[in-house]
Amino acid sequence: MxxxxxxxxxxxxxxxxxxxxxxxxxxxxxxxxxxxxxxxxxxxxxxxxxxxxxxxxxxxxxxxxxxxxxxxxxxxxxxxxxxxxxxxxxxxxxxxxxxxxxxxxxxxxQGRLLNIHPSLLPKYKGLHTHQRALDAGDREHGCSVHFVTEELDGGPLVVQAVVAIAADDSADTLAQRVHGAEHQIYPLAVRWFAEGRVQLHEQGATLDGQLLPASGQVLHYADS
Incomplete structure (x- = not known):
């Protein structure tokens, strides 16, 4: 490593x-x-x-x-x-x-393949995540960076960004804010990996040698 x-x-x-x-x-x-x-x-x-x-x-x-x-x-x-x-x-x-x-x-x-997904995994694997979050009446949505495993959108999480859902949100407006959050957390996760801070072990993803929770590191993203 x-x-x-x-x-x-x-x-x-x-x-x-x-x-x-x-x-x-x-x-x-x-x-x-x-x-x-x-x-x-x-x-x-x-x-x-x-x-x-x-x-x-x-x-x-x-x-x-x-x-x-x-x-x-x-x-x-x-x-x-x-x-x-x-x-x-x-x-x-x-x-x-x-x-x-x-x-x-x-x-x-294995252990060196990262993906970003536009939902708060494990919610809404696959496509049309923004509309699915709205249809479910969720109050929060977001995006997740995770190590890729053989399970689709199912690898250990590194970091998530939480975005509040507004009452008047459409799938498009929500997607725009989630994209903004993606642009914050993906470079962060890549930097952590490049610095040797994030690694994948049998037990899951670690940050600075400490096992991350199932949700990864969670950040709340406020649109400016």
């Missing part, structure tokens, strides 16, 4: 499928000197992903692997893993990567 302090930079590969707003938050955090992480490459399964332009503008290497050009999930994931491993990253970050990953891929990156 890596440790903080004088350790070399933590090389990161980011996987995207779309606009890359969380990628941009990571780029900005690293550029500001807040994190010892270094994004070595951004890989997308879609050539039209706007996040590729964000990466290129920041001088980061990009690669497109079109999943439709492969015979099945395992073949694509094998090619994806080979592309990632060419950069020898310590961490792989899923930032809106709209693919369900095979068990073999997940095992290959």
């Amino acid at each position: 890596r440790s903080g302090g004088s350790s070399p930079q933590c090389k990161v590969v980011v996987l995207i499928s779309g606009s890359g707003s969380n990628l941009q938050a990571l780029i900005d955090s690293i550029a500001s000197g807040d994190s010892p992480a270094q994004i070595s490459a951004v890989i997308s399964n879609r050539a039209d992903a706007y996040g590729l332009q964000r990466a290129q503008a920041a001088g980061i290497a990009t690669l497109v692997l079109d999943h439709k050009q492969f015979e099945g999930r395992e073949a694509f994931d094998a090619a994806l893993a080979a592309a990632i491993d060419a950069y020898q990253p310590q961490l792989v970050v899923l930032a809106g990567f709209m693919r369900i990953l095979s068990a073999g891929f997940v095992r290959h990156y």
